[in-house]
Amino acid sequence: xxxxxNVKTYLSALACGLLMGLGLVISGMVNPQxxxxxxxxxxxxxxSLAFVMAGALAVYAPVYWLxxxxxxxxxxxxxxxxxxRTDLDCKLLIGxxxxxxxxxxxxxxxGPALTLxxxxxxxxxxxxxxxxxxxxxxxxxxxxLDKN
Amino acid sequence: MTExxxxxxxxxxxxxxxxxxxLLLLNGRIAGISGIASQLLQKPNxxxxxxxxxxxxxxxxxxxxxxxxxxxxxxxxxxxxxxIIAGLLVGMGTNIGSGCTSxxxxxxxxxxxxxxxxxxxxxxxxAIIVVAVSSNLKGWS
Numbered sequence: 001x002x003x004x005x006n007v008k009t010y011l012s013a014l015a016c017g018l019l020m021g022l023g024l025v026i027s028g029m030v031n032p033q034x035x036x037x038x039x040x041x042x043x044x045x046x047x048s049l050a051f052v053m054a055g056a057l058a059v060y061a062p063v064y065w066l067x068x069x070x071x072x073x074x075x076x077x078x079x080x081x082x083x084x085r086t087d088l089d090c091k092l093l094i095g096x097x098x099x100x101x102x103x104x105x106x107x108x109x110x111g112p113a114l115t116l117x118x119x120x121x122x123x124x125x126x127x128x129x130x131x132x133x134x135x136x137x138x139x140x141x142x143x144x145l146d147k148n
Numbered sequence: 149m150t151e152x153x154x155x156x157x158x159x160x161x162x163x164x165x166x167x168x169x170x171l172l173l174l175n176g177r178i179a180g181i182s183g184i185a186s187q188l189l190q191k192p193n194x195x196x197x198x199x200x201x202x203x204x205x206x207x208x209x210x211x212x213x214x215x216x217x218x219x220x221x222x223x224x225x226x227x228x229x230x231x232i233i234a235g236l237l238v239g240m241g242t243n244i245g246s247g248c249t250s251x252x253x254x255x256x257x258x259x260x261x262x263x264x265x266x267x268x269x270x271x272x273x274x275a276i277i278v279v280a281v282s283s284n285l286k287g288w289s
Contacts, residue, residue: 009174009175009197009198010197010198010201011201012170012171012174012175013171013175013177013198013199013201013202013205014201014202014204014205015167015170015205016167016168016170016171016174016175016205017167017201017202017203017204017205017206017209018167018205018212019163019170020164020167020168020179020181020205020206020250021167021205021206021208021210022163022209023161023163023166023167024160024164024206024209025209025210025213026159026163026213027156027157027159027160027161027163027164028150028156028157028160029160030210031150033150034150036279039275039276039278040279040280040283042276042280043279043280043283046150046151046152047152047154048150048153048157050157051154051161052157052158052160052161052164053161053253053254053257054158054161055157055158055159055160055161055162055165056161056164056165057161057254057257058161058162058165059161059162059166059169060165060166060169060254060255061259064169064172064258064259067173068169068172071173073176074172074173074175074176075173075174076174076175076176078175078176078177079176080176081176081177082172082176082259083178083246083256083261083263085263086261086263087263088263091244091245091246092245092263092266092267093245093267093270094241094244094245095240095243095244095245095267096245096252096266096267096268096271097241097270097274098240098241098244099237099241099242099245099248100270100271100272100274100275100278101237101241101274101275102235102236102238102239102241103234103238103249103271103274103275104274104275104277104278104279105230105233105234105237105278105282106226106230106238108234108238109249109250110181110185110238110242110248110250111248111249111250113235113238114181114203114206114207115206115207115209115210118207118208118209118210119210123228123231126231126235127231127232127234127235128235130231130232130233130235130236131236131239132185132186132239133235133236133239134235134236134237134240134241134242134243135182135185135186135239135240135242135243136189136239137236138240138244139243142244
């Protein structure tokens with residue numbers, strides 16, 4: 001079913017990206033040292049980022065369960081596209097492990113990588129380019145595995 | 149070692165949650181940043197525009213904050229090789245595992261999705277192990 005794409009959906013997406021970006025900056029998620037400090041459970045642990053997740057869930061969960069879940073269409077008349085899968089497959093687990101290794105090595109996940117681009121740091125640009133190369137390589141790598 | 153900052157963490161987290169759930173309420177979409185960004189590599193279709201708008205919002209966010217002078221810490225000294233390997237792993241892993249900290253860790257966990265809860269536990273545990281091992285290695289050298 002084709003939906004009318006309108007300016008409003010672009011503007012709302014822009015605003016949502018902006019809100020999340022502001023949240024990433026204010027919360028400290030954009031600071032790789034802080035992320036590493038949170039992951040350093042057996043060293044000098046900084047529990048701050050657990051509060052980031054708590055704050056995010058405290059807003060997302062009630063709005064989802066009380067307001068969004070019962071809707072058939074979004075407020076801008078878009079089809080609700082919510083994942084329904086419940087199976088645990090190898091791809092999910094292997095993907096999460098690979099992501100966990102990368103996150104632990106650099107302390108940067110996809111959102112902060114994009115939000116940090118404005119710093120103009122060459123290391124960040126390099127990270128984002130490598131991340132997009134990873135996005136591009138993953139399906140090719142998987143289809144190679146499928147063939148063999 | 150970094151300072152414990154629960155208030156700004158909670159406040160920033162609430163903004164992340166608000167942006168995420170508004171995208172679902174208004175556009176009917178899950179705010180999985182790795183998924184939205186990676187699908188920009190596909191041929192533009194009806195969904196390309198809002199994805200680009202969302203990513204642009206993420207990128208320009210620090211500029212909105214400039215007047216309040218919130219500092220973005222420069223990236224810690226890390227070798228170029230390590231940055232490239234980490235970026236590749238983050239890109240491939242989130243693509244293969246269908247999500248990252250935002251899609252699984254926030255949107256999926258809030259919806260009590262079994263796949264997202266498991267994925268979040270796995271990537272968190274893995275990252276904690278990686279940090280524990282690498283800080284030990286640093287200790288020896």
